[in-house]
Amino acid sequence: MSSTHPRTDASDPSTLGDIPAEEFTRHADALTRWITEYLRSPERYPVLARVAPGEVLRTLPDQAPEGAESLDAILADIDRLIMPGVTHWNHPGFLAYFANTASVPGILGEMLTAALNQNGILWRTSPALAELEETTTGWLRDAFGLPPDWFGMITDTASVSTLQALAAAREMDPALEIRRRGMSGRPELPRLRIYCSEHAHSSVDKAAITLGIGAENVVRLPADDRYRLRVDALEAALVADRATGYRPLAVVATLGTTSTTSVDPIAGIAAICRRERLWLHADAAYGGPMLLLPEGRALFAGVEHVDSMVVNPHKWLFTPMDCSVLWTRHRQVLKRTFALTPAYLETEEQEIALSHSDYSFQLGRRFRALKLWFVIRAFGVHGLAARVRHHCSLATTFAAWVHATEDWEVVAPVEMSVVCFRHVPVRFAGNEPGLAAHNSAILDRVNASGRVFLSHTKLGARYVLRVAVGNLRTEERHLAEAWQLLREGAGAV
Numbered sequence: 001m002s003s004t005h006p007r008t009d010a011s012d013p014s015t016l017g018d019i020p021a022e023e024f025t026r027h028a029d030a031l032t033r034w035i036t037e038y039l040r041s042p043e044r045y046p047v048l049a050r051v052a053p054g055e056v057l058r059t060l061p062d063q064a065p066e067g068a069e070s071l072d073a074i075l076a077d078i079d080r081l082i083m084p085g086v087t088h089w090n091h092p093g094f095l096a097y098f099a100n101t102a103s104v105p106g107i108l109g110e111m112l113t114a115a116l117n118q119n120g121i122l123w124r125t126s127p128a129l130a131e132l133e134e135t136t137t138g139w140l141r142d143a144f145g146l147p148p149d150w151f152g153m154i155t156d157t158a159s160v161s162t163l164q165a166l167a168a169a170r171e172m173d174p175a176l177e178i179r180r181r182g183m184s185g186r187p188e189l190p191r192l193r194i195y196c197s198e199h200a201h202s203s204v205d206k207a208a209i210t211l212g213i214g215a216e217n218v219v220r221l222p223a224d225d226r227y228r229l230r231v232d233a234l235e236a237a238l239v240a241d242r243a244t245g246y247r248p249l250a251v252v253a254t255l256g257t258t259s260t261t262s263v264d265p266i267a268g269i270a271a272i273c274r275r276e277r278l279w280l281h282a283d284a285a286y287g288g289p290m291l292l293l294p295e296g297r298a299l300f301a302g303v304e305h306v307d308s309m310v311v312n313p314h315k316w317l318f319t320p321m322d323c324s325v326l327w328t329r330h331r332q333v334l335k336r337t338f339a340l341t342p343a344y345l346e347t348e349e350q351e352i353a354l355s356h357s358d359y360s361f362q363l364g365r366r367f368r369a370l371k372l373w374f375v376i377r378a379f380g381v382h383g384l385a386a387r388v389r390h391h392c393s394l395a396t397t398f399a400a401w402v403h404a405t406e407d408w409e410v411v412a413p414v415e416m417s418v419v420c421f422r423h424v425p426v427r428f429a430g431n432e433p434g435l436a437a438h439n440s441a442i443l444d445r446v447n448a449s450g451r452v453f454l455s456h457t458k459l460g461a462r463y464v465l466r467v468a469v470g471n472l473r474t475e476e477r478h479l480a481e482a483w484q485l486l487r488e489g490a491g492a493v
């Protein structure tokens with residue numbers, strides 16, 4: 001590694017400034033070739049990184065270089081220092097959590113985002129960002145068949161989208177005066193409550209923690225035998241809480257839960273929320289793209305009645321990390337929640353132009369709409385729908401293999417592109433701890449292969465394995481390999 005570079009002599013003004021653009025071309029060409037090879041065969045890497053905790057840290061220098069290093073030296077270190085610590089989300093054998101993809105158009109969009117270096121603080125700091133974000137979130141809303149008056153914007157993650165939606169929910173009733181007065185030291189303010197199913201994502205609890213609502217005031221309601229929130233349980237909880245003096249604030253319905261992709265009965269929940277004047281937030285972080293398909297529209301019937309909804313294009317819409325879309329029908333409430341313009345940010349166009357900082361917690365924002373624009377255009381709405389449908393059919397195929405095999409069971413309905421299953425040999429009949437240890441050992445063996453990466457979840461007392469299809473490069477042969485490894489793993493432990 002070179003430790004000095006002629007351009008670091010700070011006493012010589014000709015050595016200051018950026019590296020010349022001509023050099024950019026040379027290195028970008030090299031990097032593009034490297035990325036092309038990577039995308040061509042991510043399978044040459046073990047899908048799950050094989051380093052131990054602290055191992056990457058130990059291979060890196062303790063201190064930043066004092067002298068400049070050449071870009072050649074830096075690029076040469078990618079293979080040696082970075083790749084061993086990379087878990088390959090782009091690998092077709094990545095079947096854990098919710099698989100995703102950095103697609104070619106998404107990567108190109110991300111490159112341009114870095115180069116243009118837009119910061120969408122105000123409309124005038126990047127009119128293209130503001131208006132492309134409005135356009136792309138509108139395109140997706142329409143492609144999903146959602147109401148045309150919904151306002152959309154992009155955040156980094158579903159966790160932040162949900163946090164902002166619940167912040168707006170808290171602002172819906174201005175009489176609470178929480179924006180101005182806060183929540184502490186106010187004996188007249190009732191305890192606010194948020195309701196969701198026992199299968200809702202932990203980001204709901206984190207939002208409640210961050211907003212000062214408190215983890216204890218997230219009421220996790222029981223689900224039915226298909227892992228869907230029970231509407232009768234919601235009704236009962238609301239009656240009990242009102243009788244106790246609590247103030248029900250919002251319900252979070254999940255359209256595609258993280259464990260099993262179950263879908264809460266949105267129409268029934270929406271009817272209650274309208275009657276009780278509760279904000280209804282739909283968490284469709286993964287499941288949202290099902291709305292590209294008629295069967296998804298049927299599954300999510302009633303979704304048009306929610307107050308806000310989050311979908312992550314960085315999950316099942318082939319957009320590289322990170323990109324989450326939040327829509328709400330209450331644009332003005334979101335603005336009332338977050339708009340705060342210091343004198344130095346006042347502009348003459350502020351009444352007529354869209355500044356996203358008026359609608360979000362963050363001030364600065366990345367030009368994420370660019371990669372989303374590339375992705376939607378490069379695949380087309382029909383192309384996106386075809387890919388989502390194909391993933392569902394791959395999951396159905398895998399579930400059929402499991403179903404047809406003795407001593408294996410599918411443990412949840414396959415609604416989308418995820419299969420929950422486990423090995424249930426007779427020797428462990430009725431022995432949940434034994435089954436858990438057995439299936440966990442199978443998982444470890446399969447993941448140690450480096451060929452596929454699966455994760456697990458818990459459904460009540462049951463430890464279950466998950467196969468989540470969502471990467472564009474995953475084909476039936478990769479699922480066949482996973483299935484082969486699973487059966488071998490089950491025989492060997």
Ligand SMILES: *Cc1c(COP(=O)(O)O)cnc(C)c1O
Pocket residue numbers: 098156157158159160201203254256257258283284285286312324
């Ligand atoms: C993945 C997921 C989240 C969290 O997503 P982030 O973007 O990582 O914050 C929230 N809810 C559901 C249902 C999810 O699947």
